[in-house]
Amino acid sequence: MRIFAFAGSLRKESLNHQLAQIISSKLQDSNVDVDLAKFSEFNMPLFDGDLQSVSGIPDSTQKLADRISMADGLVIVSPEYNHGVPGPLKNAIDWLSRIRPFPTAGKPCFLASAAPGLVGGTRGLIAMRPALSFMGAWISGESFSLAQANQMMAEGKIVNDELDKILNGMLERFTKVTASLQIK
Amino acid sequence: MRIFAFAGSLRKESLNHQLAQIISSKLQDSNVDVDLAKFSEFNMPLFDGDLQSVSGIPDSTQKLADRISMADGLVIVSPEYNHGVPGPLKNAIDWLSRIRPFPTAGKPCFLASAAPGLVGGTRGLIAMRPALSFMGAWISGESFSLAQANQMMAEGKIVNDELDKILNGMLERFTKVTASLQIK
Amino acid sequence: MRIFAFAGSLRKESLNHQLAQIISSKLQDSNVDVDLAKFSEFNMPLFDGDLQSVSGIPDSTQKLADRISMADGLVIVSPEYNHGVPGPLKNAIDWLSRIRPFPTAGKPCFLASAAPGLVGGTRGLIAMRPALSFMGAWISGESFSLAQANQMMAEGKIVNDELDKILNGMLERFTKVTASLQIK
Amino acid sequence: MRIFAFAGSLRKESLNHQLAQIISSKLQDSNVDVDLAKFSEFNMPLFDGDLQSVSGIPDSTQKLADRISMADGLVIVSPEYNHGVPGPLKNAIDWLSRIRPFPTAGKPCFLASAAPGLVGGTRGLIAMRPALSFMGAWISGESFSLAQANQMMAEGKIVNDELDKILNGMLERFTKVTASLQIK
Numbered sequence: 001m002r003i004f005a006f007a008g009s010l011r012k013e014s015l016n017h018q019l020a021q022i023i024s025s026k027l028q029d030s031n032v033d034v035d036l037a038k039f040s041e042f043n044m045p046l047f048d049g050d051l052q053s054v055s056g057i058p059d060s061t062q063k064l065a066d067r068i069s070m071a072d073g074l075v076i077v078s079p080e081y082n083h084g085v086p087g088p089l090k091n092a093i094d095w096l097s098r099i100r101p102f103p104t105a106g107k108p109c110f111l112a113s114a115a116p117g118l119v120g121g122t123r124g125l126i127a128m129r130p131a132l133s134f135m136g137a138w139i140s141g142e143s144f145s146l147a148q149a150n151q152m153m154a155e156g157k158i159v160n161d162e163l164d165k166i167l168n169g170m171l172e173r174f175t176k177v178t179a180s181l182q183i184k
Numbered sequence: 185m186r187i188f189a190f191a192g193s194l195r196k197e198s199l200n201h202q203l204a205q206i207i208s209s210k211l212q213d214s215n216v217d218v219d220l221a222k223f224s225e226f227n228m229p230l231f232d233g234d235l236q237s238v239s240g241i242p243d244s245t246q247k248l249a250d251r252i253s254m255a256d257g258l259v260i261v262s263p264e265y266n267h268g269v270p271g272p273l274k275n276a277i278d279w280l281s282r283i284r285p286f287p288t289a290g291k292p293c294f295l296a297s298a299a300p301g302l303v304g305g306t307r308g309l310i311a312m313r314p315a316l317s318f319m320g321a322w323i324s325g326e327s328f329s330l331a332q333a334n335q336m337m338a339e340g341k342i343v344n345d346e347l348d349k350i351l352n353g354m355l356e357r358f359t360k361v362t363a364s365l366q367i368k
Numbered sequence: 369m370r371i372f373a374f375a376g377s378l379r380k381e382s383l384n385h386q387l388a389q390i391i392s393s394k395l396q397d398s399n400v401d402v403d404l405a406k407f408s409e410f411n412m413p414l415f416d417g418d419l420q421s422v423s424g425i426p427d428s429t430q431k432l433a434d435r436i437s438m439a440d441g442l443v444i445v446s447p448e449y450n451h452g453v454p455g456p457l458k459n460a461i462d463w464l465s466r467i468r469p470f471p472t473a474g475k476p477c478f479l480a481s482a483a484p485g486l487v488g489g490t491r492g493l494i495a496m497r498p499a500l501s502f503m504g505a506w507i508s509g510e511s512f513s514l515a516q517a518n519q520m521m522a523e524g525k526i527v528n529d530e531l532d533k534i535l536n537g538m539l540e541r542f543t544k545v546t547a548s549l550q551i552k
Numbered sequence: 553m554r555i556f557a558f559a560g561s562l563r564k565e566s567l568n569h570q571l572a573q574i575i576s577s578k579l580q581d582s583n584v585d586v587d588l589a590k591f592s593e594f595n596m597p598l599f600d601g602d603l604q605s606v607s608g609i610p611d612s613t614q615k616l617a618d619r620i621s622m623a624d625g626l627v628i629v630s631p632e633y634n635h636g637v638p639g640p641l642k643n644a645i646d647w648l649s650r651i652r653p654f655p656t657a658g659k660p661c662f663l664a665s666a667a668p669g670l671v672g673g674t675r676g677l678i679a680m681r682p683a684l685s686f687m688g689a690w691i692s693g694e695s696f697s698l699a700q701a702n703q704m705m706a707e708g709k710i711v712n713d714e715l716d717k718i719l720n721g722m723l724e725r726f727t728k729v730t731a732s733l734q735i736k
Contacts, residue, residue: 472693473693500693501691502693504693504694505693506690506691506692506693506729507691509656509657509658509684509690510688511685541658541735544734544735545733545734545735548733548734549732550729550731551728
């Protein structure tokens with residue numbers, strides 16, 4: 001089983017990328033083949049239908065689509081920006097939606113977020129569901145929002161045992177679903 | 185495989201219940217064991233934490249929970265009321281959420297809607313995702329919104345061939361997922 | 369200027385009703401005429417179009433509509449249930465929407481929430497915007513979510529000075545808008 | 553009174569920009585001073601906190617912020633992309649949110665959309681409310697979604713009289729509110 005993971009933030013020291021790394025390690029420890037990307041590998045222009053008419057799908061979009069297509073499941077770790085999906089991530093989703101069939105169609109998807117504040121990014125994850133669902137992803141009901149994330153991660157681990165255990169349970173259920181779920 | 189289906193409207197001539205009947209017939213034709221309920225079978229009081237403290241979970245809530253628990257997957261057909269989840273349906277979800285583990289946890293779920301207007305109830309289905317996801321359901325990315333539903337159904341069938349075919353494809357994929365998906 | 373306030377919870381010791389009381393006191397201190405209701409005054413049946421056909425708008429709905437209509441602005445303090453609008457509150461909104469013109473049309477509205485957890489009910493307030501907006505309310509962009517609310521209120525006051533000040537600023541701006549805003 | 557209007561699409565022949573032009577004409581006919589921009593005037597990089605640390609707020613963001621600040625109210629006409637806010641528009645909002653106070657704070661805002669399909673972009677407008685509300689805008693409960701927009705506009709006008717009248721009413725109420733609403 002192969003899972004493609006990335007964080008929806010372009011920052012180098014992104015808390016969300018750190019959480020994506022922690023999740024990837026956990027999955028690898030469970031013998032999952034993980035493809036962890038940096039979101040900055042897929043630098044895209046702002047979506048513009050005219051641009052698509054002239055130049056087609058950007059290479060970086062196609063590259064992202066291919067990585068998604070090769071995976072059995074997706075892990076997207078994303079900050080919330082202004083109670084919503086980060087613009088750059090929504091922009092990538094909008095470009096991806098120009099490829100048919102949608103690369104995300106039928107893919108099980110686990111959402112997580114990390115934020116320095118007390119809310120933990122949960123509003124952004126809620127805002128992400130309509131677009132990814134429209135694009136055919138099967139999104140895990142369970143999602144993981146790490147509040148006070150700047151204090152909760154150290155040396156590639158989640159320092160709070162209870163939260164760590166909760167995440168382990170979610171990932172175990174997610175990988176079981178990803179291993180079993182068949183559409184085609 | 186057993187699927188529990190109901191429409192989130194209390195009206196007797198509900199277009200949404202008609203669509204739930206059509207979906208149930210289609211599933212039965214594919215040898216799925218369908219449990220089709222009327223939402224009015226589960227008449228609940230308005231959710232009130234004090235009432236729960238005194239009287240516990242209402243019998244009708246427990247009955248709904250049991251029907252959900254016995255099924256491998258759920259089909260919820262629901263109108264949109266004022267761009268959101270119908271109050272009575274949200275009320276039922278809120279009562280269900282007092283039962284642990286959530287009866288909906290790990291259940292694949294297909295959402296559909298029917299409405300006389302041109303929008304077809306799609307905004308209500310979007311609004312339903314956060315609560316059902318929080319309660320652990322795996323909601324199909326695909327959902328079916330039947331616009332102009334008063335003209336689109338007759339004699340227990342969808343009269344538009346193209347829409348009928350789209351729905352068939354969605355249900356085929358949903359039942360494949362429901363048959364294959366394993367969590368425990 | 370008259371403001372109608374209530375909390376969207378039926379519980380007697382509701383944290384949200386306590387917060388509604390605090391907000392009402394603050395508004396009264398600013399010489400606003402406040403009509404503070406208990407949500408349980410407006411006990412309604414579950415919304416059912418057939419019931420409306422037979423019995424019309426319930427008296428309790430009409431009573432709530434009248435209280436809204438007599439006010440220049442609204443304060444709704446509400447818990448979040450399962451990341452959404454509480455079923456009983458959405459049910460009341462759905463009944464209100466059967467009255468034309470919508471009693472909420474053109475009314476400035478301030479949203480607040482209180483919750484024992486760290487998130488403070490903010491997801492429920494986000495979920496409330498589509499329905500109230502559809503029904504013509506002008507909802508303040510600013511809203512107040514009181515996290516750890518069981519520790520944050522005592523003797524009819526918010527015990528944290530910083531949060532108290534934030535709320536004061538929001539209410540001051542809300543009452544200025546309510547006093548000035550003219551539609552008809 | 554001055555209103556700043558733009559469409560959240562980068563396409564030259566954007567139906568949404570056409571609708572923004574129609575709305576602008578209507579407002580000018582009512583003696584409103586309209587500042588109608590093309591969204592492509594504000595071409596921004598993808599939001600990246602590291603980029604902000606190095607280079608500050610982009611000039612195009614500041615230009616957009618200034619245009620917003622100089623206006624008494626905003627009209628945003630936007631397509632929906634995949635049931636959500638267009639990535640480029642959310643990206644602009646995310647950049648704007650790095651300026652304090654938020655340029656949108658206290659601004660009355662009217663939302664509209666145009667789409668070739670039957671749904672008319674209404675889901676995208678719903679998705680836009682959380683971010684703009686968080687940034688302090690007072691969003692009109694009324695919004696205008698033009699379905700089948702490719703057939704519904706000609707020669708700078710809306711060809712359907714009933715829809716045209718509905719829009720006129722909404723704009724009349726919006727300008728009354730914008731003229732009267734006072735915060736500071």
